[in-house]
Structure formats: C-alpha cells, structure tokens
Amino acid sequence: MNAIDPSLEAAPVADWRSYPIHADLMSLQAASDHIAVTWSDSRVSPFHHQWLRDNCSCSQCVYSVTREQLFEIADAPEPLHPQRTRIDEQGQLLIDWQNGHHSAFHPGWLRAHAYDDASRAERFAQRPQSRLWRAEMAEQLATFDYHAVMNDDATLLQWLLAVRDIGLTQLQGVPTTEDVLPVLATRISFIRESNFGVLFDVQSKADADSNAYTAFNLPLHTDLPTRELQPGLQFLHCLVNNATGGESVFVDGFAIAEALRQETPELFRILCETPVEFRNRSRTSDYHCLASIIALDAYGAVSEIRMGNFLRSAFDAPVAQMPALYSAYRRFIEMTREARFRVQRRLDAGQLWCFDNRRTLHARTEFDPTSGARHFKGCYVDRDELLSRIRVLQR
Amino acid sequence: MNAIDPSLEAAPVADWRSYPIHADLMSLQAASDHIAVTWSDSRVSPFHHQWLRDNCSCSQCVYSVTREQLFEIADAPEPLHPQRTRIDEQGQLLIDWQNGHHSAFHPGWLRAHAYDDASRAERFAQRPQSRLWRAEMAEQLATFDYHAVMNDDATLLQWLLAVRDIGLTQLQGVPTTEDVLPVLATRISFIRESNFGVLFDVQSKADADSNAYTAFNLPLHTDLPTRELQPGLQFLHCLVNNATGGESVFVDGFAIAEALRQETPELFRILCETPVEFRNRSRTSDYHCLASIIALDAYGAVSEIRMGNFLRSAFDAPVAQMPALYSAYRRFIEMTREARFRVQRRLDAGQLWCFDNRRTLHARTEFDPTSGARHFKGCYVDRDELLSRIRVLQR
Numbered sequence: 001m002n003a004i005d006p007s008l009e010a011a012p013v014a015d016w017r018s019y020p021i022h023a024d025l026m027s028l029q030a031a032s033d034h035i036a037v038t039w040s041d042s043r044v045s046p047f048h049h050q051w052l053r054d055n056c057s058c059s060q061c062v063y064s065v066t067r068e069q070l071f072e073i074a075d076a077p078e079p080l081h082p083q084r085t086r087i088d089e090q091g092q093l094l095i096d097w098q099n100g101h102h103s104a105f106h107p108g109w110l111r112a113h114a115y116d117d118a119s120r121a122e123r124f125a126q127r128p129q130s131r132l133w134r135a136e137m138a139e140q141l142a143t144f145d146y147h148a149v150m151n152d153d154a155t156l157l158q159w160l161l162a163v164r165d166i167g168l169t170q171l172q173g174v175p176t177t178e179d180v181l182p183v184l185a186t187r188i189s190f191i192r193e194s195n196f197g198v199l200f201d202v203q204s205k206a207d208a209d210s211n212a213y214t215a216f217n218l219p220l221h222t223d224l225p226t227r228e229l230q231p232g233l234q235f236l237h238c239l240v241n242n243a244t245g246g247e248s249v250f251v252d253g254f255a256i257a258e259a260l261r262q263e264t265p266e267l268f269r270i271l272c273e274t275p276v277e278f279r280n281r282s283r284t285s286d287y288h289c290l291a292s293i294i295a296l297d298a299y300g301a302v303s304e305i306r307m308g309n310f311l312r313s314a315f316d317a318p319v320a321q322m323p324a325l326y327s328a329y330r331r332f333i334e335m336t337r338e339a340r341f342r343v344q345r346r347l348d349a350g351q352l353w354c355f356d357n358r359r360t361l362h363a364r365t366e367f368d369p370t371s372g373a374r375h376f377k378g379c380y381v382d383r384d385e386l387l388s389r390i391r392v393l394q395r
Numbered sequence: 396m397n398a399i400d401p402s403l404e405a406a407p408v409a410d411w412r413s414y415p416i417h418a419d420l421m422s423l424q425a426a427s428d429h430i431a432v433t434w435s436d437s438r439v440s441p442f443h444h445q446w447l448r449d450n451c452s453c454s455q456c457v458y459s460v461t462r463e464q465l466f467e468i469a470d471a472p473e474p475l476h477p478q479r480t481r482i483d484e485q486g487q488l489l490i491d492w493q494n495g496h497h498s499a500f501h502p503g504w505l506r507a508h509a510y511d512d513a514s515r516a517e518r519f520a521q522r523p524q525s526r527l528w529r530a531e532m533a534e535q536l537a538t539f540d541y542h543a544v545m546n547d548d549a550t551l552l553q554w555l556l557a558v559r560d561i562g563l564t565q566l567q568g569v570p571t572t573e574d575v576l577p578v579l580a581t582r583i584s585f586i587r588e589s590n591f592g593v594l595f596d597v598q599s600k601a602d603a604d605s606n607a608y609t610a611f612n613l614p615l616h617t618d619l620p621t622r623e624l625q626p627g628l629q630f631l632h633c634l635v636n637n638a639t640g641g642e643s644v645f646v647d648g649f650a651i652a653e654a655l656r657q658e659t660p661e662l663f664r665i666l667c668e669t670p671v672e673f674r675n676r677s678r679t680s681d682y683h684c685l686a687s688i689i690a691l692d693a694y695g696a697v698s699e700i701r702m703g704n705f706l707r708s709a710f711d712a713p714v715a716q717m718p719a720l721y722s723a724y725r726r727f728i729e730m731t732r733e734a735r736f737r738v739q740r741r742l743d744a745g746q747l748w749c750f751d752n753r754r755t756l757h758a759r760t761e762f763d764p765t766s767g768a769r770h771f772k773g774c775y776v777d778r779d780e781l782l783s784r785i786r787v788l789q790r
Contacts, residue, residue, distance in 0.1 A: 016676045033718060046714050050721040055709050067676065068606045068705040072614055073721065074728035113709045120711065193585045195783075211463045219467055227779050229624035275693065281411045281462065286786035287779055298670065310463040314450050314508045316515065319441050323428060326445040326468065333469035384622050384682055388590075391681035 016067070017395065019108030025087045035085055037093065037110070045114035049080045052095060055113070056103035130301075130359070131165050132255040138343040142166055146174040146352070150187060157393040159354075160188065160386060163233060167356035168250055168343070174237060174352045181237045181377050184352070189385030192231055194224060195285045202236065202376040204369040209282050211310050215369045220251055220336040220361035221308035223380070225278040226287040230306060232383030234357040238347040242372030248353060249363040251341040253305030257294050260335060261302075267328035272296055274325055277313035278306065288313075293332065304358045309333065336361060347376070358383065411462070412790065414503030420482045430480055432488065432505070440509035444475045447490060450508070451498035525696075525754070526560050527650040533738040537561055541569040541747070545582060552788040554749075555583065555781060558628060562751035563645055563738070569632060569747045576632045576772045579747070584780030587626055589619060590680045597631065597771040599764040604677050606705050610764045615646055615731040615756040616703035618775070620673040621682040625701060627778030629752040633742040637767030643748060644758040646736040648700030651756075652689050655730060656697075662723040667691055669720055672708035673701065683708075688727065699753045704728065731756060742771070753778065 023039040034048040054073040056062075061071035077099055084096040093105040111119070133140075142162040148155040149171060162169045174180060181199060185191050191198050196210070204215040211218055224230050236248070261268040271293040280287045295304035317325050335341065344365075347353060355362065357380065367374060418434040429443040449468040451457075456466035472494055479491040488500040506514070528535075537557040543550040544566060557564045569575060576594060580586050586593050591605070599610040606613055619625050631643070656663040666688040675682045690699035712720050730736065739760075742748060750757065752775065762769060 016678060016681070048717045048721070051710060051717060054721075063603075063606060063609065063611070065601075066603050066606050066609070066705075069707070070606070070611065070705070072704050072728055074725045074732075078725075113711070115711050115717065116714060120713070123711075189590075190588045193588070195584075206460075208458075208461050211458060211461050211465070214458065214461070216458070216465065228777075283411060284787060285783045286411070286790075287783050288786075289779070309467050310461075310465070312464070315446060316508070316510050316518075318515070319511060322443045322446060322510065326443070326449075330469045330473075333467055337469070382623075384684070388680045388682050391683075392679060395681075 019106060019112050021091070021108040021111070023107070023111055024091050025093055025107050025110070028085050028087065028093070030082075030085065033079075035082070035093075035095075037114075039111065043114075043116065043118055045111075045116040045119060047110070047114070049082060050076070051115075052082075052103060052105070053080055053097065053101075055105070056101070057105075057109075058101075058103060060101075128165060130167070130254055132258060133166065133168070133252045134255055134341050135339060135343060137166075137168065137250075137252070138345060141343075141345075142169045144169065144171050146171050146184070150184070153393055156187060157390065160390050160393070163354055163356060164386060164390060167252065167254075167359040169354050171352040171354065172350065174350050176239045176349050178239065178377060181235060181352075181379055184237075185235060185379050185381050188233075188381050188389045190381075192380040192382050194227075194231070194380065195282075195287075198379065200378045202378055203374065204367075210280075212364075215246075215367050217366040218364045219309055219333070220249065220363040221310070222253070222306055222361060223308075223357050224280075225291075225306040225308040226280040226289050226311055228289055228291075229382070230304070230358050231380030232356065232358060233354060233381045233386055234362070235352060235354050235379050235381070236347065236362075237352040237377045238349050239375045239377055240349050240373045241347060241375075243367045243369060243374040244371040245365055246367030246374050247344050247346045247365045249365065250343045250353075250355065251336050251361050253307070253359050253361050254302045256332070256335045256341055257302045257305060259341075260332065264331060266324075267331050268294070270321075270324055270328040271332060274317060274321070274328075276306075277316065278308060278311045279313045280311050293329075305361065306358075307332075307336075307361055356383075414501060414507050416486070416503040416506070418502070418506055419486050420488055420502050420505070423480050423482065423488070425477075425480065428474075430477070430488075430490075432509075434506065438509075438511065438513055440506075440511040440514060442505070442509070444477065445471070446510075447477075447498060447500070448475055448492065448496075450500070451496070452500075452504075453496075453498060455496075523560060525562070525649055527653060528561065528563070528647045529650055529736050530734060530738060532561075532563065532645075532647070533740060536738075536740075537564045539564065539566050541566050541579070545579070548788055551582060552785065555785050555788070558749055558751060559781060559785065562647065562649075562754040564749050566747040566749065567745065569745050571634045571744050573634065573772060576630060576747075576774055579632075580630060580774050580776050583628075583776050583784045585776075587775040587777050589622075589626070589775065590677075590682075593774065595773045597773055598769065599762075605675075607759075610641075610762050612761040613759045614704055614728070615644065615758040616705070617648070617701055617756060618703075618752050619675075620686075620701045620703040621675040621684050621706055623684055623686075624777070625699070625753050626775030627751065627753060628749060628776045628781055629757070630747060630749050630774050630776070631742065631757075632747040632772045633744050634770045634772060635744050635768045636742060636770075638769040639763045639766040640760050641762030641769050642739050642741045642760045644760065645738045645748075645750065646731050646756050648702070648754050648756050649697045651727070651730045651736055652697040652700060654736075655727065659726060661719075662726050663689070665716075665719055665723040666727060669712060669716070669723075671701075672711065673703060673706045674708045675706050688724075700756065701753075702727075702731075702756055751778075 023041045027038045029036040034046045036046045082095045095103045144159045205213045275290045277290045297303040418436045422433045424431040429441045431441045477490045490498045539554045600608045670685045672685045692698040
C-alpha cells in the first residue's frame with residue numbers, strides 16, 4: 001500500500017474534480033449494515049451498505065458522458081449486503097454485492113466523502129467564512145484593476161473571493177462606455193434580469209418607478225427585497241459623476257446584525273423571527289415577499305439581510321407583538337446610521353462597486369441633479385453563479 | 396357616515412390597488428401606545444401610534460411619483476403620541492401628531508391593513524391554496540388554447556391561476572416554430588436564464604451535459620435542484636415527437652409529501668429536516684445546493700419539493716442518521732413510482748406543458764432516438780413573476 005498507482009490520481013468518474021489520496025485504506029471491518037474502514041492515519045470511517053451501493057460509479061450506474069447517476073437506490077435489494085469486500089493492490093475498496101454487481105471505490109474519493117464525525121468536522125471547518133467589517137473598511141477597501149480581472153484568472157479569483165468573503169469590492173480603470181458592464185459581469189456568468197431590465201440606469205428621472213431613480217437621499221437597503229431570492233451580486237458602474245452630493249454609503253449588514261445580537265439579543269431575535277412583507281408595485285408589476293429581515297443558516301450564523309424601508313408594506317403582526325417589532329426595526333435603522341459601521345465614498349467615472357447585495361446594505365446621499373451629470377449603470381449576478389465560477393477557477 | 400364621498404373610493408396614495416370601504420369608522424378610543432378603532436360591523440382594531448405614523452401617506456412621507464416611502468420611522472419622536480384624533484366627514488381617521496405633522500387614513504386602506512386577530516384571520520383564510528391531485532388528473536387536465544391565452548386576458552388569468560394552484564397545465568394549438576415559446580413566456584414576464592441558456596433544447600445529444608439530453612428514462616425530478624432558487628415554472632413545448640417512447644410523466648410532489656406525512660410521519664420528518672446536497676458539474680460550471688427534499692412554510696404546509704436523483708451528491712449525515720435517511724429517501728422514490736400518483740401522457744407537436752417546477756415532479760420514459768425525431772423546447776419563468784402577473788391581472 002505504499003506505492004499508489006499514478007493512474008488512480010484521478011478517480012474513474014472524477015466529476016471534474018480530482019481526489020488526491022491523503023490516507024490509504026488499511027483494513028475493513030464488517031458489521032450488519034455497514035463496513036468500518038480504518039485509514040493509515042488511524043481514522044475509522046463507517047460506510048453503510050446502502051451508501052456504498054448508492055455511490056457506485058461504474059458505467060452501469062453512472063453515465064460517463066454526463067457523469068450523472070443512472071442507478072436509483074430504490075432499485076437495490078433490501079436488505080443489501082456485500083458478498084465479498086477487499087482492498088486491491090491499487091488501494092481501492094472493492095465490493096461484490098449479493099446480486100453480482102461489483103463496485104470499486106477510489107480511496108481519495110472515499111476519504112473526501114467519509115461521514116464519520118472527524119471527517120465531517122474537518123469539512124465543516126474548511127467552509128468559507130465571512131470576514132465582518134466596520135467603518136475602517138473605508139481605508140482597506142478591496143480594490144482590483146479592471147484589466148487584470150479581465151485578462152488574468154488568478155486576479156479574477158482573488159476578486160471573486162473578496163466579493164464572497166468581504167462582500168464589498170471596487171474595480172478601478174474601468175472604461176466609461178455603456179457596453180463594458182455586461183462584458184465584465186459575464187466574466188463571472190450570465191446576468192440576472194429583473195423588471196428593471198438586464199442592465200439598469202441609475203439616474204434622476206422625471207417618471208421614476210423607484211426612489212433609486214430620483215435625486216433623494218436613499219437610505220441603506222438591499223436591492224429587490226421584494227423577491228424571494230434577492231440578487232446575489234450588485235454591480236454599479238460609474239460612467240459620469242459631476243453632480244454635487246450623491247456619495248455611496250455601505251454597511252456590512254452581517255456586522256450590524258452580530259452587533260445587535262450582542263447588544264440587544266431580544267431585538268435581534270425579533271428581526272430573525274418576524275416575517276415582514278416587502279412589496280414593489282407599478283402599473284405593470286406587483287411583487288410581494290414575506291421574509292424576516294435577518295436570516296440565519298442551519299448553524300445560527302447570519303446568512304442574509306433583507307432591508308428596504310421604501311419597499312416595505314405596513315407591518316402585519318399580532319397586536320401584542322407590534323411594539324417590540326417597532327423597537328427592533330427602529331434600532332436596526334439607527335444602527336445602519338451609526339458612524340462605527342459606515343463606509344462613505346464618492347464613486348468617480350471609471351470606478352465600479354461590486355458587492356454582496358444580500359449582506360452589504362448600500363445607500364446614496366442626496367445629490368443636486370442640476371449641478372452636473374450623474375449616471376451609474378447597474379446589473380445583478382446571482383450567488384450560485386459566483387460560487388460556481390469560484391469552484392471552476394479553483395479546480 | 397352613511398354617505399361615503401365617491402372621491403374616496405381610491406385612497407390618496409393607492410399604490411395601484413383600490414381599497415373599497417367594507418365598514419365605516421364609528422369611534423376611536425385612546426390608549427397609552429395605540430388607538431382602538433371600532434368599525435360599523437362592531438369589529439375593534441387597535442392601531443399603534445408607531446404603526447400609524449409609519450404608514451402616513453402624505454406627500455412629505457411618500458413620494459407621489461414612485462409611491463414609495465421617503466419617511467423612516469426611526470425619525471419619529473419617541474415616545475410618539477397624537478395631540479388630536481378624529482373621524483372626519485368623509486370617514487377618514489385624522490391624526491395631529493405632537494410635532495405638528497398631520498396624517499389622514501382612508502377607512503378602506505385602514506381596514507385592509509388592520510392587524511387585530513379577526514382581520515388577520517380573514518386575510519389568512521383568503522390566501523391561495525394548492526389543490527392536490529393524483530393519477531385521476533390525467534382525465535381532468537387543465538387545458539388551455541394558445542390563441543385564447545395570447546389574446547384574452549381573462550383566459551390568461553385562468554391559465555395562470557391553474558399553474559399556481561394545480562401546478563400542471565397543458566396548452567394546445569401552439570404553433571410548432573422555435574420562436575413561439577419566448578413570445579408565450581413573456582406574456583407572463585421575462586425568462587429566467589440558466590447555464591443551459593435562455594431557451595433549452597430537449598433532444599438526444601451525443602455530447603450531452605445532462606441526462607435530460609439523452610434518450611434514457613429520466614426519473615421523476617425537479618429541474619435545477621442545484622440552485623438556491625429552483626425555477627418556478629417550467630415550459631416544455633413540443634415541436635416534433637415522432638419517436639417511439641418518450642412519454643411525459645408527472646406527479647404532484649405536494650400530494651406525495653402529504654401522503655408520506657400521513658403514512659410514515661417519521662420518514663416525512665427526515666426529508667423535511669435533513670439537508671441534502673444537489674450538485675451539477677461540467678467543464679465550465681460547478682453548482683452546489685444544500686437543502687431538504689421537502690420544505691415547509693411557516694404554517695407547516697408543504698411549500699416546495701427538491702428532487703433529482705441524478706444531480707444528488709453522496710449523502711453527508713451523521714453515521715447514526717444514515718440508515719433512516721436511506722429509508723426515507725427510498726420510500727419517497729418508491730412513492731413517485733406508484734400508479735396512484737402518476738399521470739403519464741404523450742406530448743404531441745403543438746402541445747406544451749407548463750408546470751410548477753417546485754412542486755410537480757416530471758419524468759420522461761425512455762425513447763428510441765432512431766425511431767423518429769423528438770424535439771422539445773424549454774424555458775423557465777420564476778414564481779415571483781407568475782404571482783406579480785396574476786396580481787396585476789386581478790386589479
């Protein structure tokens with residue numbers, strides 16, 4: 001077991017990932033419904049017969065062109081038991097099943113998918129983690145050069161990791177023509193369309209169908225809180241900004257939520273548990289979404305902020321809960337206004353914000369539309385697309 | 396109070412809805428933090444001062460062009476109290492606040508947004524409800540004529556309500572040219588793009604990047620379970636179907652989930668509570684989504700099914716939970732195969748399926764690609780867009 005066959009470096013059905021061998025299979029112990037595998041580093045991983053049969057990667061079970069499963073576990077006999085198990089000269093786990101089917105498991109793949117407690121904890125510890133920020137981010141802004149992002153995959157990856165983990169980035173040296181934004185966005189993936197179009201123009205308009213298209217102060221918000229899935233990434237590309245006022249403001253919604261949890265846990269809980277309706281109505285559309293302002297993941301970590309005061313319906317909660325809901329909501333708005341959390345920066349022509357719209361709240365200070373031109377071009381790309389692109393770049 | 400001023404039929408800021416007056420305001424009773432309103436039908440609705448001030452619709456608080464709020468409740472004095480309250484000759488509730496601000500509330504709007512228990516229960520009872528179906532649906536298919544849907548808004552609305560509440564519909568008389576599907580879909584709204592394109596072609600392909608693009612039997616599944624938001628509506632438009640085999644199969648995933656809840660509640664619970672990873676990898680994309688197979692809404696009703704055996708990762712659950720997870724998963728697959736739930740129909744040229752992809756699982760029986768041509772054109776539209784369109788049509 002010391003010499004690994006180099007042909008095994010990639011598993012037979014590698015699903016476009018490689019599975020390096022970090023430990024060898026040393027011994028197998030049979031139990032009634034599983035096989036307990038002992039690895040060369042002494043870790044013991046139980047694998048249930050059902051799980052092993054389900055994950056057989058032979059050409060009968062998986063179609064080699066699409067690398068997708070043809071077999072369904074409901075078609076396996078039950079109870080399911082191996083007739084013979086062994087570790088072959090190449091270090092693979094081989095199983096002959098009761099009905100004559102044969103399965104082979106690459107040790108790198110098997111280790112990467114082991115579900116003993118130690119293996120699961122190891123994978124959990126390796127998951128991406130958000131890096132929270134406050135006002136000091138104004139001096140430490142994650143800034144990238146447009147041409148480097150467009151031409152160099154390593155820079156692209158660094159930028160996308162910053163978007164994923166920090167949630168606020170700036171690109172500089174961006175050409176100030178209207179056709180540039182879709183070219184940049186599709187360096188990640190396709191653009192997410194909305195009722196405001198594939199691309200939208202943030203300008204003061206007489207017939208505005210959103211307060212975003214006025215010259216007013218626009219309070220801190222996420223875009224499209226009225227949709228079940230808020231857009232993941234938002235791009236704002238400055239084509240011209242000669243107007244007085246109209247600075248960009250950002251806060252890390254996750255940092256504010258965590259501060260709220262520390263400072264007034266009862267108000268934090270209310271914003272996690274109370275569904276609030278956001279709505280956006282126009283002559284041609286009528287969107288509603290009922291969701292909490294703070295969402296938590298399965299582990300209790302803050303995973304999403306949904307906020308847009310100008311897109312919120314009247315609160316609809318039981319009478320007894322209404323006063324506390326207002327206390328929590330007012331407190332959250334007050335915190336978004338506190339200097340400790342706020343980053344305020346003017347975006348000039350040739351600069352572009354790209355931020356996590358489900359985390360980083362954005363605002364615009366009032367501007368004077370008669371003092372000069374101000375035109376930002378915007379679009380959205382969803383989080384699934386960001387994460388897919390990162391995974392492909394990391395292969 | 397018997398004669399309502401007709402100019403009040405529409406509230407001053409009507410947000411594109413009208414608020415008919417079902418009851419008059421009869422009297423007001425002041426309390427420390429709210430006003431209790433008594434209606435002409437004797438209902439009593441408390442409205443908190445914070446809530447009333449928050450929902451002031453005057454032109455200082457709401458921008459009349461966008462009908463979006465400018466005021467933020469965090470800017471109101473606290474404690475907040477009215478200096479004077481009264482019902483005017485037109486039946487409106489008028490409030491003068493301590494700082495001189497004036498608010499007027501239209502009785503129709505106020506009643507529509509009242510949050511006493513009776514008013515909330517009334518609204519809850521009026522929400523749309525899914526109509527579950529089983530195999531008998533094959534004889535009762537909700538079928539609509541393409542030209543009627545395209546030319547008549549009342550038929551369009553009937554079709555969209557069937558999609559929302561039944562989740563499986565067929566259109567007939569659809570021209571068999573490739574440009575028709577986007578025209579039909581945009582009768583609702585814009586199309587949701589995916590890595591398979593804006594439109595996709597379901598055909599047997601040598602270089603398939605999905606088992607959908609082969610001639611294999613494709614088991615019952617939802618599309619794109621690998622995305623955080625599964626596409627809401629799926630369209631499959633048959634341009635030609637001369638091949639042997641390849642029938643469409645549908646089951647109501649909500650009906651199966653409810654049957655599972657009745658028959659084996661412990662297995663139902665496992666599919667609601669266990670996150671399962673779906674993934675779809677190709678040379679250029681790598682999507683992951685971790686979510687339960689059955690999702691429940693805040694009231695415990697089944698709200699979404701996520702299922703695609705060929706797009707599922709190896710189960711990753713604690714060792715002690717794995718056997719029960721397999722029992723639940725096998726049982727769910729077995730139920731999708733039971734005749735009591737299945738609708739099987741051949742789709743012919745000029746027919747089109749439109750179904751709720753987050754509820755109705757679909758499958759295709761194996762076909763013989765050498766026996767004749769088979770070409771379906773497909774696309775997605777999200778649920779937000781369906782519901783928005785229904786609301787606009789219902790105004």
